[in-house]
Amino acid sequence: MKPLIQASAGSPMQRDGLRQTAHSLRWIIWGATVLVMLVLPLVFSSGFAIALLSQMGIMIIFALSYNMLLGQTGMLSFGHAVYSGLGAFVAAHVLNQIGASHFPLPVSLLPLVGGFGGMLFGVLFGYVTTRKSGTTFAMITLGIGEMVAASSLMFPGFFGGEGGVPTNRTVGHAVLGITYGPAIQVYYLIAAWCLVSMIAMYAWTQTPLGRIANAVRDNPERAEFVGYNTQRVRFFVMVLSAFFAGIAGGLSVIDFEIVTAENVGAAQSGGVLLATFIGGGAFFFGPIIGSILFVLFAVALSNLTPAWLLYLGLFFVLVVMYVPGGVSSLLMKQVPLIAARRLHRMLPSYAAALGAALILLGALVLTVELVYKVQIDSDNGTAMAFFGLAFDAASWKPWAVAAVLWALGAQAGRLAGVRVRDAWDGVQREIAGSNV
Numbered sequence: 001m002k003p004l005i006q007a008s009a010g011s012p013m014q015r016d017g018l019r020q021t022a023h024s025l026r027w028i029i030w031g032a033t034v035l036v037m038l039v040l041p042l043v044f045s046s047g048f049a050i051a052l053l054s055q056m057g058i059m060i061i062f063a064l065s066y067n068m069l070l071g072q073t074g075m076l077s078f079g080h081a082v083y084s085g086l087g088a089f090v091a092a093h094v095l096n097q098i099g100a101s102h103f104p105l106p107v108s109l110l111p112l113v114g115g116f117g118g119m120l121f122g123v124l125f126g127y128v129t130t131r132k133s134g135t136t137f138a139m140i141t142l143g144i145g146e147m148v149a150a151s152s153l154m155f156p157g158f159f160g161g162e163g164g165v166p167t168n169r170t171v172g173h174a175v176l177g178i179t180y181g182p183a184i185q186v187y188y189l190i191a192a193w194c195l196v197s198m199i200a201m202y203a204w205t206q207t208p209l210g211r212i213a214n215a216v217r218d219n220p221e222r223a224e225f226v227g228y229n230t231q232r233v234r235f236f237v238m239v240l241s242a243f244f245a246g247i248a249g250g251l252s253v254i255d256f257e258i259v260t261a262e263n264v265g266a267a268q269s270g271g272v273l274l275a276t277f278i279g280g281g282a283f284f285f286g287p288i289i290g291s292i293l294f295v296l297f298a299v300a301l302s303n304l305t306p307a308w309l310l311y312l313g314l315f316f317v318l319v320v321m322y323v324p325g326g327v328s329s330l331l332m333k334q335v336p337l338i339a340a341r342r343l344h345r346m347l348p349s350y351a352a353a354l355g356a357a358l359i360l361l362g363a364l365v366l367t368v369e370l371v372y373k374v375q376i377d378s379d380n381g382t383a384m385a386f387f388g389l390a391f392d393a394a395s396w397k398p399w400a401v402a403a404v405l406w407a408l409g410a411q412a413g414r415l416a417g418v419r420v421r422d423a424w425d426g427v428q429r430e431i432a433g434s435n436v
Helices: 012-043 047-073 081-099 107-129 134-151 183-205 208-218 220-225 230-256 266-279 286-303 308-322 327-332 335-339 343-375 397-435
Strands: 383-386 389-392
Touching (some): 047 183, 081 134, 081 266, 107 134, 134 266, 266 286, 266 308, 266 327, 308 343, 335 343, 335 397, 343 397
16 A cells, blocks of 8 residues: 655655755764764774874865865965965964964964964965966966975075974963873874864855855856956955965864974975876865875874885875875765665675775785885895784885785786776666666
């Protein structure tokens, strides 16, 4: 027997149900985010882990601010570190004034100072850069970034010269016993600002300005035709993006207690670009994933091997070649399968692909470490260890193992690729058939 009231496809009842489900899911996601931020330092309580989590929080704000330009408005910038770095310098000078009792401001609000500092320079430079779009905009931002980096040695009174501007985050009056001396207190401050910034930037995407920014990204000519000034939209987005980048810079002052010319350098701008592309700018959570992965490469992996830049570059190339939408797009492709309750059909194929990828990863890491040991670090001897196994890099045995791993990984990868494609096509046919 059919129910007396049945929601047809696209009916108001069904749309209301979908909206309620999306609303509930949104609250679950944000609640889980808060819970993870609270629990992580309790699970990973070592000093290195706390420092790693703190840098992830700062990088998340920085990457999300960059994605306001790239993902939301279609503005590729090569000099975004200018705003986080200059905001950090402003925050550092204010923090030193707090220490000299010239400026009564709680250290907890210092990221806001960095935000307004970044916004100030966003207004100044944004007026110039946003007058053009596309490749011209990208080249102008690159030029401004290089100009600011060169100026860091020309104006030592502000930039501190080669030594930078050192600070002390424990100055001022302690509030509720919080001095920001212990690293765990700094982490929770960064986590709080990270959460607030994430919510604010997500809320911005739902505002009229955020929607018009998407229109300017997708079709600027049509946006102009219906009456919007695209240059003004780009300028406002640049100013807001610089504000949040400055918040990240202010947090870095508290975390590292020093600001140098590297904070406005090309490496910083390139890092946030890599993080955003790896995570994917099409979805809001993409830069969050990219930031976590980038910090793992730049901080955790750099402590394990000096070849971490090579691994990061290879990972970036693979993402651009095979997952151009970023890791987030790969995850979002699974949503229709979850909704159709077909994801379990793909799990065996995914497991096979993961096994092949791990074999290829082992071959790559072993080859790179062998080459590095023989070509660069041979002065310290050729003895080395790989996953707890000690051997001589100059002998033929580890090279033979690497060759075998490459052969096995290539064959396993080819078979796993065919298996994933066949399983994917079969699941898509099932979903299409069930919708008929």
